Amino acid sequence: KPKSVQLYNQIGNFWRIKGDAQKSIECFRRALAVSPHNAEVLLNLARVLFNLQYLDDAIYLTRRSLEVQPPDKNAWQQYFTLGEIFKAYGHYQEASLHLRHALELKPEFEPALAALKDMESIPDTTIHIYTLLIIICLVLGVLLVILSSVDGNLEAEYSEVKTQRHFNRAMAMRSLKMGISPRALRTKLV
Template structure:
């Protein structure tokens, strides 16, 4: 009996659910008449079908009340802008988009994607201030894109930057997550002078490969051009530590030579530059840097020694003069003591004579 009762309850529940589902599918839409005097039957609104180009901006809900509102993200809040939900407007926007694409106004941007959250080199001052750097173009960064880099002097003035940009965009479409490509795009923005985009590319590469010697050296060269010398020395030495022996480290030694030359430490700079020429004897910039340091007059190098000697001589003279003054102050006191002693002796002798006479 209880079993039959449970079956009856389940059957009635299924039947009611089916009835409600059918009624919901066959529900009638009602609306007000144009003169707003009575209620008449309405028709289901047809959903507006937008093309794929506008799927990110418009909501395809089928409800005109939501389709006329365009909601966009701005900062930490949502801002709504009224839009016309008509097929004619959509067609006009679609035609405008196709015309801009055909005219080349919507071109592919050459970047390395979204900035990464963290790298092991974010504590460097030059990296922390990456959004505050001025525009400092580096034409010498063109050397990284020449075939005979380090062997012959390339023609930097006639280098085609636009062709390089097209090649990098093509390489980005083919292998968008390449660490070497991130390094090349960063060096491209070094040529343009956009430090923010270049550092973001180097950060993205270092986030994936923190021990990449080429990326570390590229970032060091850029911070050196921005006069962050301590950061540049740290990154160059780190690149020198992880550089593989078969590739050679002449670029790292040359960078260290240039940095120490900018510091004024000519002896240490010449040591690194000579290391560069030992590994790459035909590298002309190292020869020029050594010649510039050798052309500096030796008097300027020994100027500090001369200043120290003069200071020491003046110090010794001051000590001697002070000792002479003290001796002059002491001498009258000694004469006074002798005079007093003579007077005391004369007094004693006179008293002794007087005593003899009385006796």
């Protein structure tokens, strides 16, 4: 069994490329057991977890890798990885920030340029969702006002129609038998 961090890291990358995430995770964990503050191993493990959609763990490990990164080494990979993870989360502003930082450190890095270009084509859905909610609330409010006024008008018309259509057969028959004019009866009632 190898004790070298670099050897565990290389074997872990081999398994990652081959598609065996479990074996690569095991190799990276062994490397971290030997050297828990190795930025490269932390980043490689974060990338495997990102591919498995363990986004929170991937963010933690990538940030940890960034913290322990030696000052003489360029951290563009960490920023690029954070950008990818936040893009997967749908946090496009934060993803854009990290991808731009990666490009500052490595200006011609094509995957970062492509990811930024891809995000520029995505509309800012938060604005659209809020706008849509405001429009829906306004439409519902207008409909409520219209329905309440129509309902009030219908009740008024119904009550008028009800009084106009009220017919008392017994009273009509009595007035006919007694020879009383229906108009005279109406004027007495009002």
